[in-house]
Amino acid sequence: MTEWTGRTAVEIAEAVRRREVAPRQVVEEHLARIRRLDGRVGAFRTVLAEEALAAADALADRTDLADLPLAGVPVAVKDNVPVAGQALRNGSAASPAAPAAADHETVRRLRAAGAVVLGITHVPELCVFGTTDGEHGATRNPWDLSRGSGGSSGGSAAAVAGALAPIALGADGMGSIRIPSAACGLVGLKPGAGVVPAQLGETDWYGMAENGPIATTVADARLMFQVLAGSGKPSADAPPSAPLRIALSTRSPVPGSPASRAWAAAAREAARLLEQAGHQVTTADPSYPLWLSAAVTARWTAGTAADAAGLDARLLAPRTRRHAALGRFLARTALLRTDYRARLRERLTPFFEQYDVLLTPALARDVPAAKAWSRRGWAVNVLTNSRFSPFTPPWNLAAWPAAAVPFGADPGNGLPRAVQLVALPGGEERLLSVAADLERLHPWPRTAPLD
Incomplete structure (x- = not known):
């Protein structure tokens, strides 16, 4: 680590605002x-x-540094939103190489x-797979x-965990922020839904x-979230923690994909x-419907089909082509026409009227080995995804914060462990408050020892 790599976004921004460090130095060290x-x-x-060095130099000349909540903070951006002047490739050789006209x-x-x-x-x-x-x-x-x-924000999470960037922008359609963050x-x-601009792909x-946001601390995540949401004057400060009704559930939403002993134990601890x-904790399981996996899969695959519609299918990986083909079929069925979001919310809202926050394992088991998954079959990829990450998709269908x-970390292999927190719409700050309690009660190493 150098002087400014491995620092939090809050620390960097405060130092830049006070002109204790030049933005160029921060950027140069990260580069x-x-x-x-x-x-x-x-x-x-x-x-x-x-581009980053030029932006850092321009920032140093500004007279309003004191008003910039992320002054001089390097950020990594996931390859599924436009960045002006850069191609939006979305991980595919089939995507256009033309530069984006404007930032997302x-x-x-x-x-x-x-x-x-x-x-x-x-x-x-x-961004299809985990x-x-x-x-x-x-x-x-x-x-x-x-x-x-993990995936699909795997590059963003790796950049932050490796201290290559203090924060990163991710996107989550089936758990794609939470899965790599947990891993x-x-x-x-x-x-x-509707809190941060989405506009991801066609649908x-x-x-x-x-x-x-993806970050190493709750304060950084809160600050970045507030910037992304455009909500008032962003602040990393946590509001006072109040006792909450928390439901603990280690039951998997996907039959046949239970949480491993290690991941369930982390949630219980x-x-x-x-x-x-001081929180009131009760063991209680949400009533996940039997149709949940089918409804989620229909939107997952049909969304991919829409994103792939204008691309040269010959340049797509076989697993992507099959995923899109299934999506085109399911888009013609009642699975997509039926408002399963409303049905899921109707079913689960009574549970969340009893409890303020749901606590689950973030993953069911450790993230898979680094292999050429893109060259393997569609069924192997889907089975692997569902086995290690069954806890995240329900909250994408419900469109509730998580x-x-x-x-x-696991004492045997040293891999991180994580929990998932879920709340009703508008509960983002509540989740961050509970996350701050866990950070205080059970501190974690912020970055991996790559050096």
């Missing part, structure tokens, strides 16, 4: 670390070195807050380079996909600590 280590990790598809609204808000875009991170093709490898490279987990980083020991927040995966801190929060 040097990327040059030295990203060949092992594979977090970035494109590093925007010249989330990128614009980050820049307006003083953040400096370091580069664009790797994703699986069309492992990150494909045409534009593979991403490894900084905690164990033999393991993947890489990070805080990842999927906001509820936002029929309303399941949202943009959100987190519940125990929260109870000791977060992944680190909770230590």
Whole structure:
């Protein structure tokens, strides 16, 4: 680590605002670390070195640094939102190579807050699967380079866990912020619908996909979330924690994909600590409907079909082509025509009227090994995804906020463990408050020891 790599976004922004460090120095140190280590990790598809240094220099001349909540903070951006002047590849050789005319609204808000875009991170093709490898490279987990980083925001999570960037923009359509955040020991927040601009692909995966922050601390995640949401004057400060009714559930929403002993134990221990801190914790399971997996799969595949419609199918990986083909079929069925979001909300709202927050394992088992998953069959990929990440998709269908929060590491293999927190719409700050309690009660190492 150098003086400014490995620092939090809050620390960097405060130092830049006080003119204790020049934005160029912060950016230069992160670019040097990327040059030295990203060949092992594979977090970035494109590093925007010249653009980042120019932005840092322009920032240093501004007279309003004191008003910029992310002043001089380097940020990594997932390759599924436009960045002005850069191609939006979405992990695919079939996507256009023409540069984007303008930034996505989330990128614009980050820049307006003083953040400096370091580069664009790797994703699986069309952001479909929970492992990150494909045409534009593979991403490894900084905690164990033999393991993947999760997906589809795997490049963003690896960049943050490896201290290549203090924060990153992710997107979550089936767990794609929470899965890699959990795998890489990070805080990842999927906001509820309409809180942060989405505009992901052709349909936002029929309303399941949202943009959100990936960070090493709750304060950084809160600050970045508030910038992305455009809500008043952003602040990293946590509101006072009040006792909440928390439901602990280790039951998997997907039959046949139970939580492993280690991941279930992490959730139970987190519940125990929260109870000791004054929260009312009860073991209780949501009533997941039998049609849940089918309804989620219909939107997941049909969203991919819509995103692939204008692309040359010959350039898509076989697993992506099959996924899109299934989506075209399911789009003609009642699975997509029926308003399963309303039905799921109607079914689960009574549960959340009893409890303020649902606590579950973030994953069911460890993230898979770093392999060429993009070259393997569709069925193998889907089965693998459902086995290690069954806890995240219900909350995409419901469009309710959910977060992944680190909770230590496995004593045997050293891989991070994490829990998931879920709340009703508007509950993002509530989730961050509980996450802050866990951070205080059970601190985690913020970045992987890559050096």
